[in-house]
Amino acid sequence: MAASNAxxxxxxxxxxxxxxxxxxxxxxxxxxxxxxxxxIEFEDDGSLKPPSGDLEGIVSQVQLVSGDITTRITPxxxxxxxxxxxxxxxxxxxxxxxxxxxxxVVKEIGTTLVSLLKDDDKLNDNA
Amino acid sequence: xxxxxxxxxxxxxAEEQVKAFGNESAEVIQHLRxxxxxxxxxxxxxxxxxxxxxxxxxFEQDFLEADFFSQADVESLKAMYQExxxxxxxxxxxxxxxxxxxxxMPMTGELNLISRVIHYRLAMYGLYPLKASSHFGFTxxxxxxxxxxxLALSTPLEAVNLLADKEGVLKRILSIYxxxxxxxxxxxxxxxxxxxxxDPKKLRSSKDFYHRLSHDFxxxxxxxxxxxxxxxxxxxRDIKWEYIKGRSTDELTNFIIRVLQVHQWMDGFYKGNTDGxxxxxxxxxxxxxxxxxxxxxKDGQKLKSILYYIxxxxxxxxxxxxxxxxxxxxxxxxxxxxxxxTLTIQSGQLAPNDRAKFESNLQxxxxxxxxxxxxxxxxxxxxxxxRIYFGIRSFLKKLFRIGKRLVKMILHHxxxxxxxxxxxxxxxxxxxxxxxxxxxxxxxxxIGRLPIITCEGVKPAITNAEFMGDSLSxxxxxxxxxxxxxxxxxxxxxxxxxxxSVAIVGEVLKLLKFMLKGFVxxxxxxxxxxxxxxxxxxxxxLIYQP
Numbered sequence: 001m002a003a004s005n006a007x008x009x010x011x012x013x014x015x016x017x018x019x020x021x022x023x024x025x026x027x028x029x030x031x032x033x034x035x036x037x038x039x040i041e042f043e044d045d046g047s048l049k050p051p052s053g054d055l056e057g058i059v060s061q062v063q064l065v066s067g068d069i070t071t072r073i074t075p076x077x078x079x080x081x082x083x084x085x086x087x088x089x090x091x092x093x094x095x096x097x098x099x100x101x102x103x104x105v106v107k108e109i110g111t112t113l114v115s116l117l118k119d120d121d122k123l124n125d126n127a
Numbered sequence: 128x129x130x131x132x133x134x135x136x137x138x139x140x141a142e143e144q145v146k147a148f149g150n151e152s153a154e155v156i157q158h159l160r161x162x163x164x165x166x167x168x169x170x171x172x173x174x175x176x177x178x179x180x181x182x183x184x185x186f187e188q189d190f191l192e193a194d195f196f197s198q199a200d201v202e203s204l205k206a207m208y209q210e211x212x213x214x215x216x217x218x219x220x221x222x223x224x225x226x227x228x229x230x231x232m233p234m235t236g237e238l239n240l241i242s243r244v245i246h247y248r249l250a251m252y253g254l255y256p257l258k259a260s261s262h263f264g265f266t267x268x269x270x271x272x273x274x275x276x277x278l279a280l281s282t283p284l285e286a287v288n289l290l291a292d293k294e295g296v297l298k299r300i301l302s303i304y305x306x307x308x309x310x311x312x313x314x315x316x317x318x319x320x321x322x323x324x325x326d327p328k329k330l331r332s333s334k335d336f337y338h339r340l341s342h343d344f345x346x347x348x349x350x351x352x353x354x355x356x357x358x359x360x361x362x363x364r365d366i367k368w369e370y371i372k373g374r375s376t377d378e379l380t381n382f383i384i385r386v387l388q389v390h391q392w393m394d395g396f397y398k399g400n401t402d403g404x405x406x407x408x409x410x411x412x413x414x415x416x417x418x419x420x421x422x423x424x425k426d427g428q429k430l431k432s433i434l435y436y437i438x439x440x441x442x443x444x445x446x447x448x449x450x451x452x453x454x455x456x457x458x459x460x461x462x463x464x465x466x467x468x469t470l471t472i473q474s475g476q477l478a479p480n481d482r483a484k485f486e487s488n489l490q491x492x493x494x495x496x497x498x499x500x501x502x503x504x505x506x507x508x509x510x511x512x513x514r515i516y517f518g519i520r521s522f523l524k525k526l527f528r529i530g531k532r533l534v535k536m537i538l539h540h541x542x543x544x545x546x547x548x549x550x551x552x553x554x555x556x557x558x559x560x561x562x563x564x565x566x567x568x569x570x571x572x573x574i575g576r577l578p579i580i581t582c583e584g585v586k587p588a589i590t591n592a593e594f595m596g597d598s599l600s601x602x603x604x605x606x607x608x609x610x611x612x613x614x615x616x617x618x619x620x621x622x623x624x625x626x627x628s629v630a631i632v633g634e635v636l637k638l639l640k641f642m643l644k645g646f647v648x649x650x651x652x653x654x655x656x657x658x659x660x661x662x663x664x665x666x667x668x669l670i671y672q673p
Contacts, residue, residue, distance in 0.1 A: 035600045040587060048589070048601070056604070083611045084602065090615060091590075091598055098622060099596035102629070106594075 031062040031095050035088040037077065058085070060092050064099065138570050144653070145563045155179070158217045159186065162243045163260025187213040189240035195220070195227050206623035211561055220244060223251060223389065226291025232283050233263040242267070248290040249274070253385045277382050279303050293393065296386050297450050304379075306343060307350065309447040311384060312375040314440050319407040325414050327436040333359040336435040336445070343447045363438055371441050384409070387446060391416065410434070413444065418543060471651055473534040481538060488541045489651075492548045499549060562656035566635065569628030579621045583610035590618045592625070627663060634659035 038055040040048060056077040061070045069092070078084040156179070159165035164182040190213070196204065208215045220227055220240075226248075233242040242263040249255035254270035261267075274286045278299050289295050300308065320327060337359060344351050357367040374380060391412045417430050433445045474485050536544055571577040572594055579590045586603035588610065600618075602611065635655055 031595075032597045034598070035602065037602045037604045037606075039605075040589075040601055040603050041585065042587060081604075081606075081608075081611075083608045087600070087602075087611050087615055091600065091618075094619070094622070095596040095598060098592075101626060102594055102596070 029064055031064060031099060033060045033062070033088065033092045033095050034058075035084065035091065037081075037084060058088050060088070062092065062096060064096075135574075138567060138574075141563060141567050141570070145560065145567065155183070155214050155217060158221045159183065161221065161247050161259060162186065162217075162240075163258050183213045183217075186217060186240070189243075190216050190220070193240040194230065203623070206620045207627045208561075209620060209624050211564075215561065221247070223248070223291060223393065224293050228288050228291070229284065232287075235264055235268075236262050238262045245271075245287050248287060251389055252290060252296075253382065277379060293386070293389055297390070300383060300386065301450060306347075306447055308379070308383065309445065309450055310340075310354075311380060311444045311446055312371045312437075313384070313406075313409075313442050313444060314372075314375050315407050315410065315442065317440050322407045322411070323414075324411045325430060327442075330431050330434050330436040330442070332431050333361075333435065335429065335431045336433070336443075339432040339448070340445060343445065358437065358443060359435070366437065368439075368441075371437065371443075375441065383446075387449065410442065410444075413449070415546075416449070469533075471655075474651070477534070477538070485534060485538050488537050492537075492541070492545060495545070496549045559653040559657050562631065562660040563653065565624075565628040565631050565660060566656050567628075568625060569630075569632035572625040572629060573632065577621070577625060579614075579618050581610070581614040581617050583607060583613070586610065588614040590614070592618060592622055594629075630663050631656065631659045634662065 034057065036055055036057040038051040039053045040051055043049050054076075056074045056079075058071065058073045058077050063069070156165065159179075159182045160167050164186050165178070191201065195216075204216070205212045226244075229241055229244065231241070233239060233245070238260065243259045245263070246255050246257070246259040246261065246267060249267070249270040250259065252274070254273055255266065257266055268283075271283045271286055274290070275281070275283065278286060278289065278296070280286045280289065280299075289299065315323075333355075337355060340354065341351055344354075356365070357370065360366050388409060391409070413434065414430055417433070433448055435443050435445075437443055474482060477485055537548070541548075568577065572592075575591070575593050577592060579592060581588050583603075583606055586606050588600070588602045588606055590598060590600040592598050600614075602614070606614070635652065
């Protein structure tokens with residue numbers, strides 16, 4: 001009984017992983033990189049305190065198909081710290097590189113998992 | 128990606144498993160002591176952390192100067208292992224079956240990581256009596272000359288590198304000296320007989336011993352006849368005692384025994400000092416090894432077919448079977464994966480009751496191994512611990528030899544092999560910690576829960592990097608240029624190491640077919656993780672190719 005539950009859980013985990021991967025890939029037309037700065041602090045339990053002052057930020061949306069990049073920026077972002085802009089641009093480039101690499105990983109893992117599920121269904125059909 | 132409930136459960140279980148490993152590694156302490164970066168003295172409890180950190184940092188500095196890897200490789204290895212980089216390189220460097228090759232010999236008077244490693248390797252084979260941290264000098268050269276002589280090698284570099292391939296050393300011995308040198312004569316003081324885990328009187332069957340001998344020396348009937356007459360003679364007066372005494376103390380015999388002791392020590396069967404003295408402890412380890420190989424097997428070799436008690440404390444040991452076993456174990460890499468598959472499939476095919484018993488037995492060995500490892504760590508801290516071997520490769524190779532029988536052995540003969548399995552699992556646990564941590568990081572990255580947090584004083588920077596490239600960074604507004612650069616570097620390193628971790632998850636997922644059948648035992652999963660980490664370590668250049 002315990003073994004059967006474990007099998008169901010494992011199968012559910014695989015199916016959910018595949019569903020998530022499909023959803024992720026389907027939505028993968030836009031890459032979003034956000035950088036936010038402010039007077040941020042931690043609570044004692046390690047969570048973030050609500051910011052005490054204004055937040056400044058920059059958001060880049062990279063259209064992966066057309067290659068268009070839209071950037072929105074608050075007026076004072078990076079005003080006193082030019083390195084913040086540099087940081088954001090690096091993250092933007094890294095994001096595109098990560099998508100390329102990780103898609104390959106998703107493809108490999110996904111192919112393995114789909115074949116495992118198919119094999120399992122076949123075995124169950126024959127049982 | 129959104130979170131997944133079963134993956135959450137797996138993550139929670141994996142995090143529980145990693146807690147059981149504890150924080151300090153007995154292995155790191157031992158290796159640092161062996162290389163002379165840490166004194167062989169008890170730790171001062173108050174300064175333990177800082178003393179270890181300083182020793183590890185000294186090692187890392189020397190490692191970077193020693194040119195074992197190219198700069199690009201070092202960068203990718205650092206990204207892969209992050210804070211465990213120095214520990215991993217230490218582990219790799221101390222391997223005696225696939226150790227890192229040394230590219231250049233040190234100059235006389237030098238003291239650096241290469242001289243320390245050479246001294247360590249020589250000392251393991253009984254060829255260097257001083258501390259590893261001694262300057263490279265006359266004693267070092269003398270040890271290398273003896274080694275070159277024993278193994279008939281032409282260059283010092285060839286000799287010191289062969290020491291990092293223990294199967295290679297045995298193959299070399301076999302090719303130079305042939306089978307005859309694999310017959311070892313040894314003397315055990317009769318006072319020590321009571322410590323033997325077998326009865327020497329039961330090893331007086333010249334028939335059994337000769338039967339095996341005639342199989343191994345079938346090509347040399349003259350030698351066989353001489354051996355039977357001079358060594359296996361019924362009447363003690365006809366035995367060539369002078370020859371036996373001479374052979375039991377000659378330098379080459381001591382060296383070959385030492386090589387066998389290193390093999391047995393690395394397998395967890397030999398618990399004494401590796402001293403070239405084939406006494407009671409060595410004979411006990413041979414008996415244990417035979418028991419291990421024979422458990423669950425109908426056609427195993429009996430001890431009396433390879434060990435014969437001549438009399439007056441003298442034994443003759445036919446090491447050929449053992450040596451051939453070791454040489455066979457120098458098997459292709461793919462066997463590791465086959466072993467894990469075999470274990471998983473076979474245990475998955477057991478009837479439900481048997482499977483429950485198998486898992487419970489395996490878990491009990493694993494628990495014992497953890498307790499033994501914790502005790503070992505305590506002793507290491509006090510400077511009392513005996514040196515133990517931590518390599519995973521030897522473990523997997525040994526298991527492969529008995530892989531097909533292992534499930535049945537664990538199920539039906541656990542008592543007989545409990546101590547040996549416990550030794551094996553101690554190694555898995557030491558190596559498995561890093562593997563399990565990478566696995567957890569991989570799962571977190573996939574389900575979008577891998578925050579990277581750095582702090583400059585009380586000014587934090589947090590980035591949540593997602594598997595599909597999106598990222599959210601929240602930075603304190605007063606973070607300095609150096610603080611931003613540090614955070615950026617940390618994000619880059621974490622994302623690179625996450626690629627390695629995801630690859631580990633991928634390797635482990637290959638076993639999900641068996642998990643689907645309801646077999647999700649952690650011992651097997653940890654074994655698989657250890658294997659996957661090693662496989663991926665070997666492929667690290669492929670993983671980090673731009």
